Amino acid sequence: MNDRINYYIFLPLIFFAFLLETAFLPSLIWGDIQPELVLIALIASVFLSTSSDFLYTAFLLGIIFDFYFGASFGVFTVSMVLTSVFASLSKDRFMKEESFGKIIGLSVSVMLFYNLLYLCLLAFAFGAEASFDSAFIWKKIFFDSLYAIILIFPVMRLISNKKQ
Amino acid sequence: MQKTVIGSKKLFLVFLALGVLLLLSSWGVLQGPKNAVISVLSPTQSGFVSSSNIFGDFFYTMQKIGEFKDENKKLQEENNSLTYELSQMQEVQRENGALREELKFKENLCTGTECIDFKMGKIIAQSSDGYGQSITINLGSEDGAWMNQAVTSSGGVMIGKIVEVLSDYSKVALIVSPESSVNCLAQTTRANGLVKGAYGMGAKLEMIDQSEELVSGDIVITSGREEGIPKGLLLGKIQNIEASPNMVFKTAELELFADFGHIEEIFLVESK
Numbered sequence: 425m426n427d428r429i430n431y432y433i434f435l436p437l438i439f440f441a442f443l444l445e446t447a448f449l450p451s452l453i454w455g456d457i458q459p460e461l462v463l464i465a466l467i468a469s470v471f472l473s474t475s476s477d478f479l480y481t482a483f484l485l486g487i488i489f490d491f492y493f494g495a496s497f498g499v500f501t502v503s504m505v506l507t508s509v510f511a512s513l514s515k516d517r518f519m520k521e522e523s524f525g526k527i528i529g530l531s532v533s534v535m536l537f538y539n540l541l542y543l544c545l546l547a548f549a550f551g552a553e554a555s556f557d558s559a560f561i562w563k564k565i566f567f568d569s570l571y572a573i574i575l576i577f578p579v580m581r582l583i584s585n586k587k588q
Numbered sequence: 589m590q591k592t593v594i595g596s597k598k599l600f601l602v603f604l605a606l607g608v609l610l611l612l613s614s615w616g617v618l619q620g621p622k623n624a625v626i627s628v629l630s631p632t633q634s635g636f637v638s639s640s641n642i643f644g645d646f647f648y649t650m651q652k653i654g655e656f657k658d659e660n661k662k663l664q665e666e667n668n669s670l671t672y673e674l675s676q677m678q679e680v681q682r683e684n685g686a687l688r689e690e691l692k693f694k695e696n697l698c699t700g701t702e703c704i705d706f707k708m709g710k711i712i713a714q715s716s717d718g719y720g721q722s723i724t725i726n727l728g729s730e731d732g733a734w735m736n737q738a739v740t741s742s743g744g745v746m747i748g749k750i751v752e753v754l755s756d757y758s759k760v761a762l763i764v765s766p767e768s769s770v771n772c773l774a775q776t777t778r779a780n781g782l783v784k785g786a787y788g789m790g791a792k793l794e795m796i797d798q799s800e801e802l803v804s805g806d807i808v809i810t811s812g813r814e815e816g817i818p819k820g821l822l823l824g825k826i827q828n829i830e831a832s833p834n835m836v837f838k839t840a841e842l843e844l845f846a847d848f849g850h851i852e853e854i855f856l857v858e859s860k
Binding site: 442444445446447448450452469470473475476479480482483487488491492493495497498501502505509512513515516549550557563 | 594598605606609621625626629632633636637639713714724752761766786
């Protein structure tokens, strides 16, 4: 088990984020971009991780999202697992020491990676039937990054074992 | 900062498990686990959806309060004109009935929504990702739901159709989702086409033959040519028609009637 994540906070937080994202927020801000709370919590846990247990978390979350909303089964799971791997590799490569700027920069790049990967998988699943609005995609990436910038640091502080 | 060692064994295990699940999903064996997961989470989610509706209504009212006065006036005028139309239609219906009687019509024809039953249900969860939009509802095969069945909000406005049926729950692809495509008609010109969802672009009216006429503002309804979707369910109004001699088909954007932010109850349409 990972010594840097407080699982007594992290697991209820993920559950709460899932409920907020799937049952509470859609009625409030439907049609516009909503924060990907579960993904943000997952990325925060990957940034704090010193073991690769986050793969299981990403896998389970992806499966649950696929059960509920998967247009094509596996799209969410693959996206979440590969995004968590990307986040972990980026952290190892660029975050030698924990700094606010680096965390923000990496969160934005991870969000960009997730969106592009997710769209590629959707396009692969739907083939020629898929039509995309590039303006909407960029808007989504912008807002996802913005939410990540706002939320990633507080979430990391919340689930971290070390009180700094 | 400490480095994370991503064990290749763990990664292999995760993708192996995913491969097995994909295989099981393609064989349709995952229905049971899906139903179980949703059953465990749905009571809490229902609570969140209900409280969200209360908050949503409040914010919506606050946001729209300025527009309500104008809208009220417009609705009153519309109401008067609809009352007049209704009375005219009742006259026509009476006349129609008399003529049918005269012609000894034996068939059980349905007019309007008279032969359509609605079964009420609730939303358990809504997808939050802006690309493909779907909802999970609390009616499944045990409640008589079936694949491709139309789902409406109140007032006969179609919001989507069922794309996956579990025993107690169903997944509904909203008409704005790329998973959904509905055969439809333009009410005035009778142009036939498909209403298809697109990632982040609402819904489009597609596959309209170049010879067919499209009029901006015309109401689009379901054509009744698909099993499970009766004729006459409301979809939206035609906007921004795209037509050029180089294109094989005409397309148009739709202003949808469904207000996806404020769906409190959903109805499964059972046509007889």
